[in-house]
Amino acid sequence: MKRFNKVKLVMFITIILLIMAACSSNESSGNNDTGEGNSNGNSSNGETYTITMAHVASEAIGLHQAFLKFKEEVEEQSEGRLKVEVYPNAQLGGEREILEGVQNGDITATITSTGVGANFVPEVAVFDIPYLFTSKEHARHVFRTDGPLFEKIAPYYEEKGFKLMSFTDQGFRILSTNGVQVTSVEDVKGLRIRTLENSNHIEAWRALGANPTPIPFNEVYTSLQQGTVDAQENPYELTVLMKFHEAQEHVTNIKSIFQSLQAVINKDFYDSLPEDLRALVDEGFASAVEFGTNFLDEKDEEYIQVLKDTGLTVNEITDDELEKFREKTSPVIETIRGQVGDELVDLMISEAESY
Known part of the structure; x- marks a missing residue:
């Protein structure tokens, strides 16, 4: 009886050793689909x-x-x-x-x-x-x-x-409006404009005399249609593809935020x-x-043509007027300095000026 138990024990140990050897062989092969990188970082060994x-x-x-x-x-x-x-x-x-x-x-x-x-x-x-x-x-x-x-x-x-x-x-965020066609800083005063939920963007529009209103992107068209706001700013691409232009009369590239x-x-x-x-x-x-x-x-050229074909007036701000917009919104730069520090702001400005 004892001899029989010893035989069974030997067989059991042998089976365990075989299983362990098989597992070790599979792990070393590297042919798995886990997506984990290997140790040398040079070859994927067939992994996906x-x-x-x-x-x-x-x-x-x-x-x-x-x-x-x-x-x-x-x-x-x-x-x-x-x-x-x-x-x-x-x-x-x-x-x-x-x-x-x-x-x-x-x-x-x-x-x-x-x-x-x-x-x-x-x-x-x-x-x-x-x-x-x-x-x-x-x-x-x-x-x-x-x-x-x-x-x-x-x-x-x-x-x-x-x-x-x-x-x-996506290019510049252009301005589309109802009622007034923006050609100068004075035209922006009192403009009810939908803008991003971004404090720096809001501050810039307030500096220009507008009344910025943060509205979720998916509610912009309805807000324009119902007259909740007079204007919105988005790249040409989004203005056309989201059909915002259908509820607007004028478009101006004021080159505000890129x-x-x-x-x-x-x-x-x-x-x-x-x-x-x-x-x-x-x-x-x-x-x-x-x-x-x-x-x-x-x-972009196609989008501009769509705007014109729809009956909207399309124009750009002159360089002289652009400088007035720049001067009015310059305090925003100091606000951003407080958020990110002088080094990063100065680097951005110096790179822009070196172009």
Whole structure:
């Protein structure tokens, strides 16, 4: 009886050892689909990684086209090791919720306005300085990824859990109005204008004599239609695609705030990628941003023509009047200094002046 028990014990130990050996072999093979990076960081060993990307706009805008470009390139170049899922139309929440998702890793990446980004990275409020740029090219020169501003501000994003990939834009926030066509500072006085829930934007409009009213984006059209406000400010793209122009009479490019956007990815996810896949993600974002920018620039002329065809008057502020707008809103710069510090504000201004 004792001999039989010893035999069973030996057999049991042998089985356990075989199981342990098999598990060890599977772990060392690296052929899993968990998305976790390996120890040397140079090769993915066949692992696949899923990138979820979300934004709040429709599929018609340049931003969405940039997302699709990123998906196309990284999936093709990685030969399927990177998979990209794109969620437009606020399917995963508003801009704030999406940025929270990227920060905590529930969403991998996004491109959102820097106006919302300041809620997470306070230093981004430096982008709220009004009347700093005279053209798209001017602003894009300052925001370039190989420039000193990008180098200075990127670490602030990393402290908050984001990897800053690039800045991009939707052009200037143009002003559309009813009743008065804005051609001078005097025309803005008393104007009831819908603006962002952004204290710096609100202060700028008050400095010009307007009555700014923060209204959620999805309520802008109704507010214009019902006369709750006389005016709104958004890029040409959003003004047309959201049909705000249907409830307006005039459009003026007053070159106030440049609609800058931030392309960010969850830092932990980015750092976990093997080196070769990180390089593909870098290249994918660069290509997508360039594609989206070109798409926007080509479409802007179409949007302006839509406004004219609808019967709206379209004009731009003269350089002389632009200087008056700049002078009136200059106190906002001091407010922003108090939020982000002198060094960052001075860097932004010096880069703009050096163009």
